[in-house]
Amino acid sequence: MxxxxxxxxxxxxxxxxxxxxxxxxxxxxxxxxxxxxxxPPRQRSFSLRLPRRAGSPTAGPDTLQVSAPGGFWMAKKLQRGGLANYEPETLACFLAALEHARSGAVLDIGSNVGVYSTLAAARSQRPTYAFEPTPAIAAAARAVAVRNNLPVRVVELALSSHSGTGPLFLSATSDASNSLARGFRPGVGRLPVRLETLSHWQEAEGVCPSILKLDTETTEPDVIAGGLEVLRRFRPWVFCEVLPGWGVEERLMALLEPLEYRWYQLCGHPPYRPRPTITGNSPDPTQRMWLFAPTTLPEGVWDTARAWRRAIDACTPLAGQTAE
Known part of the structure; x- marks a missing residue:
């Protein structure tokens, strides 16, 4: 009993x-x-196969050397499934955006260990920034970039709708679910982190963003609200996670409609069509990412995305590295 x-x-x-x-x-x-x-091992170290599109430049590494604390969710998922099993629809469109979007920087906001930022640095010459407020995870992202000699600048702060400090709620579910939103996941504690708006950070750093990736566990509208001047001035492509049940959809539409952005749900295989509304509901609950585009997408972008998807599907775990 x-x-x-x-x-x-x-x-x-x-x-x-x-x-x-x-x-x-x-x-x-x-x-x-x-x-x-x-x-879990004390430290998880493995090689991650990177995609290379047929006909694309041969610069950049074929594999990424990853080393992170053994309990980190992202490192475990990548070791077990490779990039083929991690948001392949969005990764393919993100890599296509690196080729089709105008010149400018890539901002990986809510980067975790830096999958998107390291891919951008490995497959383009764009300035790349990874924003991660959790100190241990930011340290792992920095170590991956340094070990692979990739020019990713890791910025240890949380982008939000205001500047200052605030509590980051640490998730009991997964270290990938830490959030500024109280109650988003059952918690195991909190830690104070530095907050900044995207507009203030951009002005201070003099960066010209052209591609943003947002995955901040339901606070994506706050990031957009704090970066409206950046969206008005630089018109970046925005890849954004949209989770249902937190009012994220309505807030995103209210912020983006006046800027005349178009939105595409990245679910299934391209081409994707503009949607009249943003929704967190998806035919596949593992696919929650959207593309917010400032203009009609360039001709050929979906062909490029399909080619990258074929390359990503080949990025399965390397032999002997699927076990913990």
Whole structure:
């Protein structure tokens, strides 16, 4: 009875469940520890195959050397499935945008370990910035860029609708779900982080953005609100996650409609058609990314995206690296 009550208590409170899991990882199995085959490694190091489109320049590495703490969700997913199993629809369109969007910088906002920013640096000559407010994850992103000699500048702050400091709520579900939004996921704590608006940061740095990727766990409208002057002046392409149930859709449309942006849901295979509304609902719940375009897309962009998708589908895990 006591054991059952303890298990129910642990399941009910995410912070307790998280702490219990961390404790069991460190205990011998005979004392209730997690079995060896289920324990994450202390450090996860592997090679990640990168796509190369047929006919594209041969510059840049064919693989990315990744090393990150063993419990990081993103590193685990990439090691197990490769890029072929991580947002391939969006990655293909993102790589096509690197070729078709006007010259300018790439901003990977909510970068985690830097999948989009490292791809941009590996497959283009564009200035590239990765924004990640969680210190440990930002350190991992910086280490990946340095190890692969890629010119990615990691910016350790959270972009929002105002400047100052604020709490980042740490998720019990996954380190990839940390958010400025209270209650987005069951939490295990919070830490103060520096906040800045995109417009203020751009003015201070003198960067000319042409491609933005936003994945900030339901605070994407706040990033847009703090960067309206950037969108008006530079008209960047915006790749944005849209999750249902948090009022994100309505806020995004209210912000983007006056700027005459068009929106495309990146679900299935291209070509994609402009949608009359933005919705968090998707035929495939693993595909939540949208493209917000300032003008009619250039001719040939979907052909380029299809070619990149074929290249990404070949980016499966390298032999001998699928296990933890």
């Amino acid at each position: 006591v054991t059952g009550q303890m298990r129910a208590f642990v399941r009910r409170y995410p912070a307790v469940r998280h702490a219990t899991r961390q404790l069991r990882i460190r205990l011998p199995q005979g004392l209730g520890g997690v079995s060896r085959d289920r324990r």
